[in-house]
Amino acid sequence: MIKIKIKVNKIDKARLFKGKSDTYLDAVLIERPDDYGNDGFIAQDVTKEEREAGEKGEIIGSFKVLGGKKPAPQQRKAPPARRPDPDLDVPEDGNSIPF
Numbered sequence: 512m513i514k515i516k517i518k519v520n521k522i523d524k525a526r527l528f529k530g531k532s533d534t535y536l537d538a539v540l541i542e543r544p545d546d547y548g549n550d551g552f553i554a555q556d557v558t559k560e561e562r563e564a565g566e567k568g569e570i571i572g573s574f575k576v577l578g579g580k581k582p583a584p585q586q587r588k589a590p591p592a593r594r595p596d597p598d599l600d601v602p603e604d605g606n607s608i609p610f
Contacts, residue, residue: 513540515553517572526555540574549573 527534537556544550555568 512577513574514577515540515572515574517553519571521569521571523555523569538571539568545573547573548575550576 522536527536529535538553539556540551540553542551545552551574552570553572553574554570557566557568
């Protein structure tokens with residue numbers, strides 16, 4: 512379960528949009544622990560063009576993962592080491608042609 516806390520006075524009302532039956536706000540969760548025990552913050556989403564121009568959405572709150580295990584940060588695994596192929600080994604006499 513993820514508990515969120517939003518500062519509604521920080522919401523840019525121009526970013527609200529009307530859906531079929533309600534008004535919505537797009538937001539993103541950024542995983543970055545802080546000094547207050549939160550696991551990250553909530554920011555208003557920006558358009559692709561704004562993101563490419565380096566613009567960031569207003570921070571409007573924070574979140575905390577409750578109960579259970581917290582997801583581990585994604586880490587890239589090193590590729591497995593290749594084992595030498597005995598059929599391709601160079602003979603001890605230095606001759607690289609195996610016949």
